[in-house]
Amino acid sequence: xxxxxxxxxxxxxxxxxxxxxxxxxxxxxxxxxxxxxxxxxxxxxxxxxxxxxxxxxxxxxxxxxxxxxxxxxxxxxxxxxxxxxxxxxxxxxxxxxxxxxxxxxxxxxxxxxxxxxxxxxxxxxxxxxxxxxxxxxxxxxxxxxxxxxxxxxxxxxxxxxxxxxxxxxxxxxxxxxxxxxxxxxxxxxxxxxxxxxxxxxxxxxxxxxxxxxxxxxxxxxxxxxxxxxxxxxxxxxxxxxxxxxxxxxxxxxxxxxxxxxxxxxxxxxxxxxxxxxxxxxxxxxxxxxxxxxxxxxxxxxxxxxxxxxxxxxxxxxxxxxxxxxxxxxxxxxxxxxxxxxxxxxxxxxxxxxxxxxxxxxxxxxxxxxxxxxxxxxxxxxxxxxxxxxxxxxxxxxxxxxxxxxxxxxxxxxxxxxxxxxxxxxxxxxxxxxxxxxxxxxxxx
Numbered sequence: 001x002x003x004x005x006x007x008x009x010x011x012x013x014x015x016x017x018x019x020x021x022x023x024x025x026x027x028x029x030x031x032x033x034x035x036x037x038x039x040x041x042x043x044x045x046x047x048x049x050x051x052x053x054x055x056x057x058x059x060x061x062x063x064x065x066x067x068x069x070x071x072x073x074x075x076x077x078x079x080x081x082x083x084x085x086x087x088x089x090x091x092x093x094x095x096x097x098x099x100x101x102x103x104x105x106x107x108x109x110x111x112x113x114x115x116x117x118x119x120x121x122x123x124x125x126x127x128x129x130x131x132x133x134x135x136x137x138x139x140x141x142x143x144x145x146x147x148x149x150x151x152x153x154x155x156x157x158x159x160x161x162x163x164x165x166x167x168x169x170x171x172x173x174x175x176x177x178x179x180x181x182x183x184x185x186x187x188x189x190x191x192x193x194x195x196x197x198x199x200x201x202x203x204x205x206x207x208x209x210x211x212x213x214x215x216x217x218x219x220x221x222x223x224x225x226x227x228x229x230x231x232x233x234x235x236x237x238x239x240x241x242x243x244x245x246x247x248x249x250x251x252x253x254x255x256x257x258x259x260x261x262x263x264x265x266x267x268x269x270x271x272x273x274x275x276x277x278x279x280x281x282x283x284x285x286x287x288x289x290x291x292x293x294x295x296x297x298x299x300x301x302x303x304x305x306x307x308x309x310x311x312x313x314x315x316x317x318x319x320x321x322x323x324x325x326x327x328x329x330x331x332x333x334x335x336x337x338x339x340x341x342x343x344x345x346x347x348x349x350x351x352x353x354x355x356x357x358x359x360x361x362x363x364x365x366x367x368x369x370x371x372x373x374x375x376x377x378x379x380x381x382x383x384x385x386x387x388x389x390x391x392x393x394x395x396x397x398x399x400x401x402x403x404x405x406x407x408x409x410x411x412x413x414x415x416x417x418x419x420x421x422x423x424x425x426x427x428x429x430x431x432x433x434x435x436x437x438x439x440x441x442x443x444x
Contacts, residue, residue: 050228051228052164052168052228052230053164053223053226053227053228053230054226055177055181056222057222057223057226057227058161058164058165058181059161059181060218060219060222060223061121061157061158061160061161061219061223061227062157062158062161062162062181064125064128064154064157064158064212064215064216064219065101065152065154065155065157065158066158066192067192067212067215068097068128068132068151068152068154068212069094069097069098069272070094070192070193070196070272070294071192071193071195071196071208071211071212072196072200072205072208072209073091073094073193073196073272073275073276073290073291073294074193074196074197074200074276074287074288074290074291074294075196075197075200075205075208075287076090076091076276076280077280077287078200078204078205078287079205082205083138083140083141083144084141085141087276087277087280087281089141090141091273091276091277091402092145092399092402093144093145093148094272094273094398095273095395095398095399095402096145096148096149096152097148097149097151097152098152098269098391098392098394098395098398099149099152099391099392099395100148100149100150100152100153100155101152101155101387101388101391101395102387102388102389102391102392102395103388104152104153104155104156105155105156105159105385105387105388105391106385106388108120108124108155108156108159108160109159109163109382109385112159112160112163112231113231116229116231117160117163117164117167117227117229117230117231118223118227118228118229118230119229120156120160121156121157121160121223121227122220122223122224122227124153124154124156124157124160125154125157125216125219125220125223126220127150127153128151128153128154128157128216129213129216129217129220131147131150131151131153132151132209132212132213132216133209133210133213134147135147135148135151135209136206136209136210154216155387155391157219158387159387161181162181162368162372162387163231163372164227164230165177165181167230167231168230177309181365191295191298192295193290193291193292193294193295194291194292194294194295195211195291196208196291197287197288197289197290197291197292197294198288198291199211200287200291201286201287201288247375248374248375248382248385249385251374251375252435253370253374253432253435253436254371254374254375254382254386256370256428256429256431256432256435257321257367257368257370257371257374257386257432258367258371258385258386258389258390259389259393259424259425259428260321260325260363260367260425260428260429260432261363261364261367261368261371261386261390262389262390262392262393262394262425263325263393263421263422263424263425263428264321264324264325264328264359264360264363264364264367264421264422264425265360265364265390265393265394266390266393266394266397266418266421266424266425267328267332267356267360267397267418267419267421267422267425268297268356268357268360268394269393269394269395269397269398270394270397270398270400270401270414270417270418270421271297271353271356271401271414271418272394272398272401273397273398273399273400273401273402274398274401274402274404274405274413274414274417275294275353275414276290276294277402277405277409277414278349278405278411278414279293279294279346279350281405281407282409282410282411283345283346283349285346293346293350294350296350296351296353296354296357297353297354297356297357297360298357299354299357300353300354300355300356300357300358300359300360300361301357301358301360301361302357302361303357303358303361304324304357304358304359304360304361304362305361305365306361307361307362308320308361308362308365308366309365312365312366312369317366317367317369317370318366318370318429318432318433318436320362320363320366321362321363321366321367321370321429321432322426322429322430322433323359323362323363324358324359324360324361324362324363324364324366325359325363325422325425325426325429326359326426327355327358327359327362328355328356328359328360328363328422328425329359329419329422329423329425329426330355331352331353331354331355331356331358331359332352332355332356332415332418332419332422333419334352334355335348335349335352335353335415336412336415336416336419338352339410339411339412339415340412344410344411349411356418356422359422363425363429368386370432371386372386397417397421400417401413401414401417404417
């Protein structure tokens with residue numbers, strides 16, 4: 001009887017390929033879970049907390065972390081001179097930021113499931129603003145690195161923006177909505193380094209952190225008036241929320257979507273760690289020019305998110321992830337061929353990075369929708385844990401990129417690292433698609 005109810009419900013909702021991992025539940029349990037945790041919210045009305053938050057607010061919440069991560073990178077040489085350090089040492093601030101982001105994302109999921117998305121978002125923004133201003137007054141390299149770790153609390157708002165989408169939107173539509181949010185978010189890495197390079201050249205590296213802190217104040221004001229609470233009522237404690245991680249970690253589909261997202265994004269994070277070296281040392285670009293070239297992946301990311309928003313509901317999340325990872329792999333393969341044959345240049349290196357951005361624009365939003373759909377009642381936890389895994393792998397690859405690029409290196413070590421990451425992502429999503437087909441056959 002339970003299996004029969006299960007099948008009927010799946011046909012009515014048309015989400016069979018998303019919820020197959022819930023076959024461990026009987027049919028009535030599945031219905032109870034979805035009925036409890038999928039809450040209807042009125043259509044968005046800007047600055048009205050009684051409706052679901054506007055796309056504009058969600059884009060702002062999701063964007064501030066990316067802007068804080070890379071906008072100052074063109075100013076690394078100037079920062080190294082200021083702190084009496086080296087460009088490679090100051091570049092470790094990216095890895096520290098990513099590593100701290102992973103820790104915060106692990107904690108923010110169950111915390112927001114317990115006390116609410118709004119409360120956690122607002123407090124995270126307050127801390128982010130204070131720390132961003134404090135970075136300007138860091139007395140030495142060690143203090144700056146510590147503050148960068150605290151600044152990574154902005155990752156909380158990125159995680160929560162995605163969880164809010166899952167709170168208010170059905171699974172298939174959430175992939176499209178996350179893609180549109182990511183498309184807006186892509187504006188930050190597209191223009192952030194260029195703007196940061198200009199501000200650093202005109203006003204000094206400190207201008208980047210004054211700007212980021214000021215933008216944080218603006219986002220805090222908007223979120224205060226527009227962001228209501230979206231998390232369903234939950235009576236369990238924080239310890240119980242945190243103990244639900246094993247439920248996710250036992251799911252192969254959750255791991256699959258997480259790793260597909262992590263390896264695809266890992267190519268980009270490796271680029272963040274090694275791109276400034278290639279631009280400034282290998283190609284001898286000024287901070288202003290490096291800032292302009294460095295935003296190349298964001299052009300592709302913007303387009304990829306647009307395509308995801310347009311076609312995910314038509315082709316499905318698994319197909320979009322696979323296409324995205326193939327594009328990343330193909331772009332990096334072409335870039336390596338050009339470099340190996342002696343045709344590598346600043347234009348070819350950064351030009352092929354557009355394909356890395358395009359592929360991530362297709363794969364990341366749909367991987368996110370997939371990982372959040374595995375256990376709908378743990379959307380915040382899934383968002384935090386999945387994001388932490390992606391950032392942790394990204395931090396490792398970013399650090400490796402910095403280690404591989406030594407004086408006298410060309411761009412090839414970085415390209416090889418990015419290529420292996422993309423290849424790993426392709427292998428993972430092929431496994432997920434195969435498993436989904438087997439599960440679908442079993443259920444039917």
